Structure formats: C-alpha cells, structure tokens
Amino acid sequence: xxxxxxxxxxxxxxxxxxxxxxxxxxxxxxxxxxxxxxxxxxxxxxxxxxxxxxxxxxxxxxxxxxxxxxxxxxxxxxxxxxxxxxxxxxxxxxxxxxxxxxxxxxxxxxxxxxxxxxxxxxxxxxxxxxxxxxxxxxxxxxxxxxxxxxxxxxxxxxxxxxxxxxxxxxxxxxxxxxxxxxxxxxxxxxxxxxxxxxxxxxxxxxxxxxxxxxxxxxxxxxxxxxxxxxxxxxxxxxxxxxxxxxxxxxxxxxxxxxxxxxxxxxxxxxxxxxxxxxxxxxxx
Amino acid sequence: xxxxxxxxxxxxxxxxxxxxxxxxxxxxxxxxxxxxxxxxxxxxxxxxxxxxxxxxxxxxxxxxxxxxxxxxxxxxxxxxxxxxxxxxxxxxxxxxxxxxxxxxxxxxxxxxxxxxxxxxxxxxxxxxxxxxxxxxxxxxxxxxxxxxxxxxxxxxxxxxxxxxxxxxxxxxxxxxxxxxxxxxxxxxxxxxxxxxxxxxxxxxxxxxxxxxxxxxxxxxxxxxxxxxxxxxxxxxxxxxxxxxxxxxxxxxxxxxxxxxxxxxxxxxxxxxxxxxxxxxxxxxxxxxxxxxxxxxxxxxxxxxxxxxxxx
Numbered sequence: 001x002x003x004x005x006x007x008x009x010x011x012x013x014x015x016x017x018x019x020x021x022x023x024x025x026x027x028x029x030x031x032x033x034x035x036x037x038x039x040x041x042x043x044x045x046x047x048x049x050x051x052x053x054x055x056x057x058x059x060x061x062x063x064x065x066x067x068x069x070x071x072x073x074x075x076x077x078x079x080x081x082x083x084x085x086x087x088x089x090x091x092x093x094x095x096x097x098x099x100x101x102x103x104x105x106x107x108x109x110x111x112x113x114x115x116x117x118x119x120x121x122x123x124x125x126x127x128x129x130x131x132x133x134x135x136x137x138x139x140x141x142x143x144x145x146x147x148x149x150x151x152x153x154x155x156x157x158x159x160x161x162x163x164x165x166x167x168x169x170x171x172x173x174x175x176x177x178x179x180x181x182x183x184x185x186x187x188x189x190x191x192x193x194x195x196x197x198x199x200x201x202x203x204x205x206x207x208x209x210x211x212x213x214x215x216x217x218x219x220x221x222x223x224x225x226x227x228x229x230x231x232x233x234x235x236x237x238x239x240x241x242x243x244x245x246x247x248x249x250x251x252x253x254x255x256x257x258x259x260x261x262x263x264x265x266x267x268x269x270x271x272x273x274x275x276x277x278x279x280x281x282x283x284x
Numbered sequence: 285x286x287x288x289x290x291x292x293x294x295x296x297x298x299x300x301x302x303x304x305x306x307x308x309x310x311x312x313x314x315x316x317x318x319x320x321x322x323x324x325x326x327x328x329x330x331x332x333x334x335x336x337x338x339x340x341x342x343x344x345x346x347x348x349x350x351x352x353x354x355x356x357x358x359x360x361x362x363x364x365x366x367x368x369x370x371x372x373x374x375x376x377x378x379x380x381x382x383x384x385x386x387x388x389x390x391x392x393x394x395x396x397x398x399x400x401x402x403x404x405x406x407x408x409x410x411x412x413x414x415x416x417x418x419x420x421x422x423x424x425x426x427x428x429x430x431x432x433x434x435x436x437x438x439x440x441x442x443x444x445x446x447x448x449x450x451x452x453x454x455x456x457x458x459x460x461x462x463x464x465x466x467x468x469x470x471x472x473x474x475x476x477x478x479x480x481x482x483x484x485x486x487x488x489x490x491x492x493x494x495x496x497x498x499x500x501x502x503x504x505x506x507x508x509x510x511x512x513x514x515x516x517x518x519x520x521x522x523x524x525x526x527x528x529x530x531x532x533x534x535x536x537x538x539x540x541x542x543x544x545x546x547x548x549x550x551x552x553x554x555x556x557x558x559x560x561x562x563x564x565x566x567x568x569x570x571x572x573x574x575x576x577x578x579x580x581x582x583x584x585x586x587x588x589x590x591x592x593x594x595x
Contacts, residue, residue: 156321
C-alpha cells in the first residue's frame, strides 16, 4: 500500500512507512532549522556570526547578548504597551463575542439568518478597505498615538470569533437551559451561569488566539503609533532591525525573546489550538 | 389571567407571541455589540472609503471631488500599480497550489499509522504560533546571501546560493518558500477532515479491488472537497493580504520585485498621504477578492461534494 491509500490498516507496507517517515523528517527539518539557526545565532559572539562553515554550537555562549539587545532600546516599555493591548483586547474580545455568539446560537429573532450571513461575509472584506476611514475617525478623535484604536474595536465582536463560539455553543445540550428557564432565570443569567462555565475550552481557545494576534500585530501599531513611548514589541523589533541590521546576533536575541511567550503558550495549551482548528476548520 | 373570559387556546397563542417578542428583544440585545461594530467599523468606513476613492485627500484639508480620476490614473498612468498587482498575483499563483498540495500530502502521510503523531503535529504546527516582525527578521537572516543558513548548507555540497532576497529574480520566490513554513497549520485542518471520512468507503473499495489511485481520486478527494474549498479561500485571501514581509524584509524591492499590493497601498496612504488614491486601490482589491471568491464558490458546485447531496 502506498501513501495514496492511507488506510489505517494495522500493517502498512514497509515502503509506505519509509516514505512517510522520510517526508515527515524532511518537513520537520524545514520547520526546525530556522528556529535552531535563530537560537544559535542569538548566543554567538559577533565574530562567530560571520565565519564559514557556520558553527551551530556557539563558543562561548553569550547570554549577555540578550541583556545587550533588550536594554539597548526601552523594551520594557514596549512590553508594557503590548501587554496593555493584549489584556484589554482579551477582555473585550471574549465578552463581546461570547454574548453575540450566544444570541446567534440560542435565541430567535426576525432577520437572524440574514444577519448571520452578513456577519460571515465580512470575513472576506480586506482590512485595507476600512483602514483609511477608520484611521481618519480615530485621528479626528485625537486617538492617534494612543493605544485606544488598537483596543476599542474589540468591544464590538468580530465574525471569525463569533463563528467559532457559535459552533461550540450549538453543541451544548438544551436541557440545562430549559430547566433554568422553568426556574425563572433570564437570558443573561443563563448565559452567565450556564453557558460561560460550560464553554471554558472554547473561551480558552479564543483567548489564546487573541493573545497571539495582539502580540504579533504589526500593521495596526505601525499606522497608529509614531511616538516611541507607545511602541509595541513588534514595532520595537522593527525599529531595532533598522538600526542593527549588521548585528545579527543581537537582532536574533531580540526575536527569540519576542517569540518565546508564544511558543511557551503553545506548549502549555496545545489542546486548545487543536480544538480551535477543529471548531473552525472542519464542518463549515 | 388578566382576562379570564378569553378562551384557553387564544390565551396560549397570545402568551406564545409575547414570549417570542421577548426572545427577539433579547436576541437583538445580545447581538447589539456586533451590530454597532458592523455599522461603525465596517459598513460606515466602507461607504466612506468608496466616497474617498473619488476624491483627492491628504488628510489635512477637506477631500476634493475629482470623479474617476484616481481610477483612470490607476489603470492608465501608474506602472507601479500594475507591478504590485502582478507581484501579488504571481505570489498567489505559486503559493496557493503549492500550499494546498503540500498540506494535503503531509496530512495523508500523518493519517497513516505513523508513530508519535502528537510530536509530528506539534513540530508542524510550531511556525503557526509565531508571526509578524520577529519571523520576518528571522527569515532575513536565514536567507542572508553570505552567512545565512541556506547558503551555508548549499556551500557544503558545492553550490553557491543566490541572493535570496537581494536578487530581484529570486526575492518573490524566496517569500513563497517562507510562506510554506506555516503549511503545517493547514495540514492539521486536512488531517481532521481525513479522520472524518467513513472507513467503510475504503473497505468497500478494497472489496471491489480498487487501486490506491482510484481510492484517492474517487473517495478521498470528493470527501475532502469542502475542506479543500475552505483552505483554498483562506489561502487566496491570505496571499492578497501580504504586508509585513514586504515592509520588513525587502521594503518592496529589489527593483520592486516584492512590491505587494497592500504594501504599495500602504505607501500611498501613509507615506505619501494620497488617501483618495489609496482608497481607490483598496476598493479595487475588494472587487478582486469578491470576484475570486465568487469564482471559487461558483465552481465549487462542480467539485465540492456535500454529504446528503444528490448527484
């Protein structure tokens, strides 16, 4: 049997297995080598960056690269700004999307289907179409060079997250709700004390994805933040790159540092990533 | 209770109406954050942007109406516009089929009885959790002509690698390679789809003595077509939204070889403050994406198979 059949039979042919492992090893190398290269470079003294053949194990290991890279620019300030955006958008995004998704999953009202399709269709709208008027609006409000334009929109839900949460809410059995209704609980109470506690896995998923998106966002901060005091980490790294394109070891140290929280979260909370993929990617 | 004279069926009907009205009121209350956001951050800006595309506007003075001049200039008098369109189109044309094929291939391999599936899955998904500037910077170093890891590895086997990002003949291709780094995320979506295909279809095919190729084309592909469809649309949209790579890694160069559409639009809007012209570009992009999506959706009737559908 070859790869085409991929039947989960107890004993696939040896050839199929060999091909499978060979390809997986090749792909894994393609994934891992850039990471290893980055870490190795981040720990090298500067002169070892430019030798051939390259050394994979730096000697000596320059831990102080991290110190140098992170104190050269006010990265602590950038970190605080980024975290402000992260925390606020997580709160706003979770609450607004949960209540909207609950409405779409569990309540009936005229025009519901049309509204839902309208919401979904906004997923295809390229961000640049609304970018300029939105910028003009925030500019008029005097919010340019504040973190507000990067936070406030998240209080108003967004289609992909609504869709993901709605898919999850649809799987919650109706009995509990009926029982609560008979006990006289109103919609908000059912939402708050029944749905939210039951939805922890889905909420964890959207919180994690929001963290990653806010942490890595570049275009938003680039447009709205010109003053270094308000820079996020992404802008900081970009600024650092402009100054230090030759000091690759320091630049890599800064990059490793910025990637680290994302990787840690992934390793700790892997099952929520898989959950998120299954909720969004499978049956549309 | 208020009107005991009314017969019971009418009473319950009225009560049901009231309940329905109340439920509808709750429904609208619950979705109101989205409705407000939709008006303020989607429909409103969309219409304003359409209006702006017929004006000249530098953000400081009032927009002045110039009719279709922005569009005329775009199509007849701005070679860079066409360059950016070509660059983005070429990139999508390379990236989408390559990503779909690679992701599906990897998913099928993982769907065999490979050992350590969780470890493979973790490794393959890893690049998807990092993105943005840090990744762009990392790949600049990987692609570095003299000391990057790719050219160092090539040098071991006696090949002198090109300037991956500094040679205009290679730069866009290099960005396509880089985009393949995150292909594992798509694989995992495919893997979930593969696990959903009922096993008995393959067993029945085995009894009929079908070859592997026949099973792939007659069972796997049709059964997986909704997932392929979803991934394809997402990938096309993603390709057209490329920005950070162009901004950070190449600044659109060398010789405009990576002048992505969104990057050129950004440059018009926020470096040259041609807000009207940039709005026209944004609307044209919107039209392209709608047309492409419609094409995919229309054609999907021919090749996407949904369970329970009659053929």
